[in-house]
Amino acid sequence: MQFAILVNESPYQHQAADSAYHFAKAAIAMGHRVPRVFFYMDGVHNANRLQEPQQDDRNIVQRWSQLAADHDVDLVVCVAAALRRGVKDEILAPGFRISGLGQLVEIGIEADRLVTFGD
Amino acid sequence: MNDEFDEDAASTIKRFMFVNRKAPHGTIYALEALEVVLISAAFDQDVSLAFLDDGVLQLRKGQDAKAIEMKNFAPTYRALEGYDIEKLYVERESLEARGMTADDLVVPVEVVDRARMSALMSEQDVIMSF
Numbered sequence: 132m133q134f135a136i137l138v139n140e141s142p143y144q145h146q147a148a149d150s151a152y153h154f155a156k157a158a159i160a161m162g163h164r165v166p167r168v169f170f171y172m173d174g175v176h177n178a179n180r181l182q183e184p185q186q187d188d189r190n191i192v193q194r195w196s197q198l199a200a201d202h203d204v205d206l207v208v209c210v211a212a213a214l215r216r217g218v219k220d221e222i223l224a225p226g227f228r229i230s231g232l233g234q235l236v237e238i239g240i241e242a243d244r245l246v247t248f249g250d
Numbered sequence: 251m252n253d254e255f256d257e258d259a260a261s262t263i264k265r266f267m268f269v270n271r272k273a274p275h276g277t278i279y280a281l282e283a284l285e286v287v288l289i290s291a292a293f294d295q296d297v298s299l300a301f302l303d304d305g306v307l308q309l310r311k312g313q314d315a316k317a318i319e320m321k322n323f324a325p326t327y328r329a330l331e332g333y334d335i336e337k338l339y340v341e342r343e344s345l346e347a348r349g350m351t352a353d354d355l356v357v358p359v360e361v362v363d364r365a366r367m368s369a370l371m372s373e374q375d376v377i378m379s380f
Contacts, residue, residue: 137378139279172282172380212282232289239376240262240293247379250279 132163135242137235138174139249142191143184148177151248152194159202166242167205168195169235170227172249175213178206180224192224199226207234264375265296270305271379275320280308283380284326291333298337298374299330300367301359302344309340309355327357341367 136155140147155165170177182192199206206227208218213229220229239245268287272279290297301309308324315322330336338359345351345361352361362370371377 139380171286172278211285232286233292235286236266236290236293236295239266239378240264240295245376245378247377249380 132158132244133242134158134163134165135238135245136165136168137245137247137249138168138170138177139172139247141173141176142182144173145250147248147250148174148191149189151246152191152198154246154248155198155204165202165204167207167234167238169238170206170208171212171232171235173216174249175208175216175218178208178213178218178223178227178229181222196224196226209235263294263296265298265373266290266376266378267298267300267371267374269300269302269371269377269379270308271303272308273304274308274310274313274324275315275318279380280305281321281323283378284323286378286380287330287335288326288333291330291335297335298339298370299335300339300341300370302341302367304344304348306340306344306348306350306355309338309357309359310350311354311356324356330357339367339370 136151138148138151142148158165177195180192184190195206198204208227208229209232210229268283270280270283274280309327313322313324340359340361342361342363352359
């Protein structure tokens, strides 16, 4: 099955980004595909490579980049939400790209399920 | 991969429901949810909106957000009809809990009880909740 994921909350502040990541990992481990994760609202902060969490903490941004590299997951950041919050191409972590909201609707149509992680 | 998605997407019609649960101001959920709704109209899908909990306040008549320097986007809900988005469901229990009726809303809606809302949700292919 193909699971698309929508992340609406920033990393660290809210558990949504962690839950979304663990859901994606579990789905892939069970043989499903995660074609795209779409980052909207404060979720766009998941793409900011300038984040430096403490050494003993998980690195949420790097974790997404690794997931994209290992499993060909398309990490898409909403352009309108990103500009509003200062997230631009020059600070994107590897594997992320900025595009329009159409990419969210499109993956909703294409995937078997769309799972929202938010408040 | 994207080209493949585009072709398939053009021929599929799914039932999309956007669930609005938050007050219009205080957080950005309502405004950014509305932005997704407007984009979805370009994809010729079967789109509906549901309003429950504080989300019913998004449709309240007579909003004036000037004092908090926010845009009053409530009139945009009236424009949805022009995008062929005509299915707006409002939960009766949420209205009543806030002392409101359908007469307090900026657009004509279908007021449904909680059980009917649940049934409508189970008929959807895609639900995005904000």
